[in-house]
Structures are given as structure tokens and as C-alpha cells.
Amino acid sequence: MSAKNSGGKRAARERMAEQREHQRAAEKRRRTVLAVLSVLGVLVVAGGIAVLVNNNGDEGSESDGPLVYPKHTAGKDRLAIIDGRSAAPVTLTVYEDFRCPACQAFEKTYSKTIHELVDSGQLKAEYRLVTLIDNNLKGHGSLNAANAAACSAGSDDFRAYHDVLYANQPPESTDDYGDKDKLKELAKKVPGLDTKDFADCVDDGRYNPWVVKSDKAFMTSGHDSTPTVLLDGKSIFGQGLDLTPEKLKQQVAAAAKG
Structure with a gap:
């Protein structure tokens, strides 16, 4: 195998590895965003419930x-x-x-x-x-x-x-x-x-x-x-x-x- 071909394959492997790394990083970021949105969703719902309780549960406020x-x-x-x-x-x-x-x-x-x-x-x-x-x-x-x-x-x-x-x-x-x-x-x-x-x-x-x-x-x-x-x-x-x-x-x- 010529040095040129060998260098081209190595470059290709490096690009593939780099691409996979980018994909893993992107997936990690996606999971993080979903987790944050999930927590925010719970907080919003809980906040809504708290507002309802405060508005309806304390007739003497x-x-x-x-x-x-x-x-x-x-x-x-x-x-x-x-x-x-x-x-x-x-x-x-x-x-x-x-x-x-x-x-x-x-x-x-x-x-x-x-x-x-x-x-x-x-x-x-x-x-x-x-x-x-x-x-x-x-x-x-x-x-x-x-x-x-x-x-x-x-x-x-x-x-x-x-x-x-x-x-x-x-x-x-x-x-x-x-x-x-x-x-x-x-x-x-x-x-x-x-x-x-x-x-x-x-x-x-x-x-x-x-x-x-x-x-x-x-x-x-x-x-x-x-x-x-x-x-x-x-x-x-x-x-x-x-x-x-x-x-x-x-x-x-x-x-x-x-």
C-alpha cells in the first residue's frame, strides 16, 4: 500500500471518529435539554397547582x-x-x-x-x-x-x-x-x-x-x-x-x- 493510500485511509478513519464524537456530544446535549425541559414542566405544573391551592384553599385570605x-x-x-x-x-x-x-x-x-x-x-x-x-x-x-x-x-x-x-x-x-x-x-x-x-x-x-x-x-x-x-x-x-x-x-x- 502506498503512503498516499495509507494516509487517506487514516484521514478517513479520523474523520469518522470525529463524526461519531460529534454525534455522541450532540446526543448528550439532546438528553440534557430534554431532562431540563422535563424538570421545568414539572415545576410549571406544580406551580399551577400551588396557585390553585392558594386561590381556592384559603377562603379567609x-x-x-x-x-x-x-x-x-x-x-x-x-x-x-x-x-x-x-x-x-x-x-x-x-x-x-x-x-x-x-x-x-x-x-x-x-x-x-x-x-x-x-x-x-x-x-x-x-x-x-x-x-x-x-x-x-x-x-x-x-x-x-x-x-x-x-x-x-x-x-x-x-x-x-x-x-x-x-x-x-x-x-x-x-x-x-x-x-x-x-x-x-x-x-x-x-x-x-x-x-x-x-x-x-x-x-x-x-x-x-x-x-x-x-x-x-x-x-x-x-x-x-x-x-x-x-x-x-x-x-x-x-x-x-x-x-x-x-x-x-x-x-x-x-x-x-x-
Whole structure:
């Protein structure tokens, strides 16, 4: 074989080897691009799911609408719904959750006495609505019921509807108050409350942002359970505190004198 032929074959082999190397490199780049696109596709889908969850799973987010204050609200940031005369000498503060069984037990024992003290001008009650059970067990019953209660304040029916919600409270695990139709149905138990404005207020979650703001304030208040009951800022109900309706009357009288 001549040197010329030998050199030509060697050059051909080198070109083929070089071509194969280019092909391997191109294939490697193709696999890399496909892998990157696959990961990006997963991230895009996951991001879409996250957006859907954020948009649909948090009914109480502050982005649901403008911050609107219910009627008869007062206190810091107007987060308390007031029952009673503003000039009453003593203030009872109740942090409560309409899904909370302990709150229902408190209401059954003390609501009659509280109403008597409020109506006589000795006491004003301020109710601060929270969503502790929703936060712990999930669901929207605490939020929806709190919004509905705030809606009832618009027609001066907060006390009556508040008591109806506790008298008909479902088991906390069922989240029945997550059903807005249930909350509207209960309005029929309060004369004059079953109106289109009330139904619209419940349906559109008019006060959801206010409820969320109230709940956030509770979370930073230093209190961690419901009901939390304070008389002029001092805790009077709970473990180690032997409160009775009669003792509540006595404490209110003593606070008024002091």
C-alpha cells in the first residue's frame, strides 16, 4: 500500500471518529435539554397547582376583598363587636370561635347573666371572633360563621344570631358551619334577619378580611385558647378560676366600684 493510500485511509478513519464524537456530544446535549425541559414542566405544573391551592384553599385570605368593618365595632383596629353601652363602667372581653365546644359551654352557662348585666348598663361585652378550629382541624366553619355573625350586626341582630349559632352548634369535626346555606337557614330563627342583604353578605364573605385580621390579632395577643374571657383585661375564666354566674355578677360590681 502506498503512503498516499495509507494516509487517506487514516484521514478517513479520523474523520469518522470525529463524526461519531460529534454525534455522541450532540446526543448528550439532546438528553440534557430534554431532562431540563422535563424538570421545568414539572415545576410549571406544580406551580399551577400551588396557585390553585392558594386561590381556592384559603377562603379567609385578606385578598378576598377590601377590609370592611362590621357595625358596632370598636377597640384597637375596630376588631371587637360591642354589645352594650359604650359608657358602661366595666368591659367583658370574650375571644370565641363558633366551632368551639368550650365556647358553647361558656355561653350556655353565662350568656343569660351577661345579657342581664349588659341590659342593666353595668357591663359592656366585646366579642372578638377567631378561627382557631379552622386553623387546627381545617375547614371554613369558624370563618363563615364569624362572617355571618358580623353580617348580623348590620341589622342590630348580633346578640340574637350569636346565641342562635351556639344553640345550634354542630360537632366541631363536621364543619357544618362551612356550609353557608346552613348559616342562612339559621337566620330564620332571628326575626327580621332573613333578608337578601344578610344572605348576600354571607355568600360573598363580606367581612372575611376583617375576621382574618381579628384572628391574627388573637394569635399575637398572648392568648392561645377559646374561650378567653377577660374582665377589664384580667382573665376570669379557665383552669383554676372558679367562676359562676353569681361570682361574675360580684366581680362586675366590684370592678365598677374599683
